[in-house]
Amino acid sequence: MNDDVLIDDSERDKRNAHGNRGFSGFDAEVIDRQSMADLEAVGSDKWTRFPGCIGAFIAEMDFGLAPCVQQAVTDATARxxxxxxxxxxxxxxxxxxxxxxxxxxxxxxxxxxxxxxxxxxxxxxxxxxxxxxxxxxxxxxxxxxxxxxxxxxxxxxxxxxxxxxxxxxxxxxxxxxxxxxxxxxxxxxxxxxxxxxxxxxxxxxxxxxxxxxxxxxxxxxxxxxxxxxxxxxxxxxxxxxxxxxxxxxxxxxxxxxxxxxxxxxxxxxxxxxxxxxxxxxxxxxxxxxxxxxxxxxxxxxxxxxxxxxxxxxGGAWFDDMRAYLDESVAYVNEQMRTRLQRVGYVPPQGTYIAWLDFSPLGIENPADYFYKNAHVALTDGRECGECGAGCVRMNFAMPHPMLRECFDRMVEVLEADGLM
Ligand SMILES: Cc1ncc(COP(=O)(O)O)c(C=O)c1O
Missing domain, CATH: 3.40.640.10 (Type I PLP-dependent aspartate aminotransferase-like (Major domain))
Incomplete structure (x- = not known):
C-alpha cells in the first residue's frame, strides 16, 4: 500500500524546523500514538457507542483539545x-x-x-x-x-x-x-x-x-x-x-x-x-x-x-490540526483512487467528512455491512436523504494509523467477498 501521503515523524520534524514558529500545542506524534483503547477511554460518543468498532460516524475529531481551551475550562472550574x-x-x-x-x-x-x-x-x-x-x-x-x-x-x-x-x-x-x-x-x-x-x-x-x-x-x-x-x-x-x-x-x-x-x-x-x-x-x-x-x-x-x-x-492550533487533516484528505483520496476505484466518490473540498457510494458494488446497506464485517461504524447514507441509499458518510478526523486501519479493514472484507 502506498502510504506516501501520510508523513512520518522525522519528516514532520523537518517541516516544523523549516516552519520556524512556536509550538501550537497540536502534537501529531501524540495523536498518532493513540490506540483504540486510548480513544475509548476518553469516553466520547464516537468511541463508546459501538464498542470494538472504529468510530467513523458522528462528526467529532480525535485530536484532543487546544491547550488554550483546556486552560480556560480548567481556570473557570477553579474559579x-x-x-x-x-x-x-x-x-x-x-x-x-x-x-x-x-x-x-x-x-x-x-x-x-x-x-x-x-x-x-x-x-x-x-x-x-x-x-x-x-x-x-x-x-x-x-x-x-x-x-x-x-x-x-x-x-x-x-x-x-x-x-x-x-x-x-x-x-x-x-x-x-x-x-x-x-x-x-x-x-x-x-x-x-x-x-x-x-x-x-x-x-x-x-x-x-x-x-x-x-x-x-x-x-x-x-x-x-x-x-x-x-x-x-x-x-x-x-x-x-x-x-x-x-x-x-x-x-x-x-x-x-x-x-x-x-x-x-x-x-x-x-x-x-x-x-x-x-x-x-x-x-x-x-x-x-x-x-x-x-x-x-x-x-x-x-x-x-x-x-x-x-x-x-486557538488559531495556530487549528491551523496545525488542519494541516494534519490535509494529509488525511490526501490519504482518503489516494485510497479511493487506488483501492476503492469502483466506489462512487468526489474528493471533499471542505469538512472532515467523505461521502462514499457503494451502490456500484451492489451492497444494499454498506453501513450495516461494514459494521458487521469490518467493525467500522459509519453513518447510513439513507439517514441523509432518499438519494443516500447504498452510500455511507465517513468521518476521517481520526489518527492517521487508525485511518489506515479503517481502509484496510474495509478493503479486506470487500476483497474477501469478491466485491473488489
Ligand atoms: C452541518 C452541521 N450542522 C450542525 C451540526 C451540529 O451542531 P450542533 O452540535 O451545534 O447542533 C453538525 C454536527 O455534526 C453539522 O455537521
Whole structure:
C-alpha cells in the first residue's frame, strides 16, 4: 500500500524546523500514538457507542483539545464559574466570533448581531418555529446532515428533498457536485418558505463558490425564500477552496440569511453547548431578542468560555490540526483512487467528512455491512436523504494509523467477498 501521503515523524520534524514558529500545542506524534483503547477511554460518543468498532460516524475529531481551551475550562472550574451565562460572557462570545469571521474570512460583521445559542440545532428550531412556521415547507438539498431532514418534521414542516447533482465529465475536467437549480426553482415555486444551506456541505464536502451563492440568492429573492445558513464547517476548506460567508455578499444575502456557526466542530467542543447565530436581518434580531431569550439562557457558561478561548487564542492550533487533516484528505483520496476505484466518490473540498457510494458494488446497506464485517461504524447514507441509499458518510478526523486501519479493514472484507 502506498502510504506516501501520510508523513512520518522525522519528516514532520523537518517541516516544523523549516516552519520556524512556536509550538501550537497540536502534537501529531501524540495523536498518532493513540490506540483504540486510548480513544475509548476518553469516553466520547464516537468511541463508546459501538464498542470494538472504529468510530467513523458522528462528526467529532480525535485530536484532543487546544491547550488554550483546556486552560480556560480548567481556570473557570477553579474559579467556580459554572452558573447561568452572564451578559459579559455573551459579549465576549460575540466579539471573539466577529473577530474570527473578520480574520479568517474577511467578513466585518457587527458583534451586536451575534447572539449565543446552545447549538446549531437549537438555532434551527427557532428558525423553523418563528420564521418558517407550522404547515409550511422547507427545501433541503440532499444528501444532508441528518437532523435537517428530521427536525423540521417535528414542527409540522414539510421537507422537500432536492438531490444534489453528481457531475462527472472527464473531458471538461469536471468531477463534482452541483446544485440542481431547476429542482430548487420548482420547489421554491411550489410555495416553500425556506432553504437549508450548509456550507461547507456536510456530508458531500462541497465548498460553495461566490457564484453559486449568488445564484441561490437570486432564486430565493424571486420566490421570497429565507435561508437557514449553517456555516459550522467554515474553517475546514482544502486546497484552493475558500469559505465565503453567504450573509457577507451583499444587502440581499444579509437579509435572506439566518446564519448559525460555532467553534464546536473546529475545536471539538460540541458538548460545551455554545454556538452563535449571526442575525444580519434586523427583523430576525428583533424577533430573537423578543422570543429566543430561553434559547440564549440555555447556552452554557463553560461553552462560552471554551468558545472565546478557541476563537481568541486557538488559531495556530487549528491551523496545525488542519494541516494534519490535509494529509488525511490526501490519504482518503489516494485510497479511493487506488483501492476503492469502483466506489462512487468526489474528493471533499471542505469538512472532515467523505461521502462514499457503494451502490456500484451492489451492497444494499454498506453501513450495516461494514459494521458487521469490518467493525467500522459509519453513518447510513439513507439517514441523509432518499438519494443516500447504498452510500455511507465517513468521518476521517481520526489518527492517521487508525485511518489506515479503517481502509484496510474495509478493503479486506470487500476483497474477501469478491466485491473488489
Ligand atoms: C452541518 C452541521 N450542522 C450542525 C451540526 C451540529 O451542531 P450542533 O452540535 O451545534 O447542533 C453538525 C454536527 O455534526 C453539522 O455537521
Amino acid at each position: 467556580g464559574c459554572l452558573g447561568y451565562i452572564p451578559d459579559p460572557w455573551k459579549h465576549r462570545v460575540a466579539e471573539s466570533c466577529a473577530r474570527w469571521q473578520r480574520e479568517r474570512y474577511g467578513w466585518d460583521v457587527d458583534p451586536a448581531c451575534i447572539r449565543p445559542v446552545p447549538d446549531i440545532l437549537e438555532a434551527l428550531e427557532v428558525f423553523l418555529r418563528e420564521i418558517v412556521g407550522a404547515g409550511n415547507s422547507i427545501v433541503v438539498p440532499t444528501p444532508a446532515y441528518m437532523p435537517f431532514l428530521s427536525v423540521p418534521r417535528l414542527y409540522n414542516i414539510d421537507v422537500i428533498e432536492v438531490p444534489m447533482l453528481r457531475v462527472n465529465e472527464p473531458r471538461h475536467c469536471i468531477n463534482g457536485w452541483m446544485f440542481d437549480f431547476d429542482g430548487l426553482e420548482r420547489a421554491f415555486a411550489s410555495g416553500c418558505r425556506a432553504l437549508m444551506l450548509c456550507n461547507p456541505h456536510n456530508p458531500i464536502g462541497k465548498v460553495l463558490t461566490r457564484d453559486e451563492l449568488l445564484r441561490i440568492s437570486a432564486l430565493a429573492e424571486r420566490y421570497d425564500v429565507r435561508i437557514f445558513n449553517d456555516e459550522i464547517h467554515a474553517p475546514f476548506t482544502y486546497d484552493d477552496h475558500e469559505h465565503v460567508p453567504f450573509a457577507a455578499l451583499n444587502e440581499t444575502t444579509a437579509r435572506q440569511a439566518f446564519t448559525a456557526t460555532s467553534a464546536s466542530k473546529s475545536f471539538n467542543i460540541a458538548g460545551t453547548k455554545c454556538a452563535q447565530v449571526i442575525l444580519t436581518n434586523p427583523d430576525d434580531l428583533d424577533m430573537w431578542m423578543d422570543r429566543a431569550e430561553w434559547s440564549e439562557h440555555q447556552t452554557a457558561t463553560i461553552g462560552a468560555i471554551a468558545t472565546t478561548a478557541a476563537y481568541e487564542h
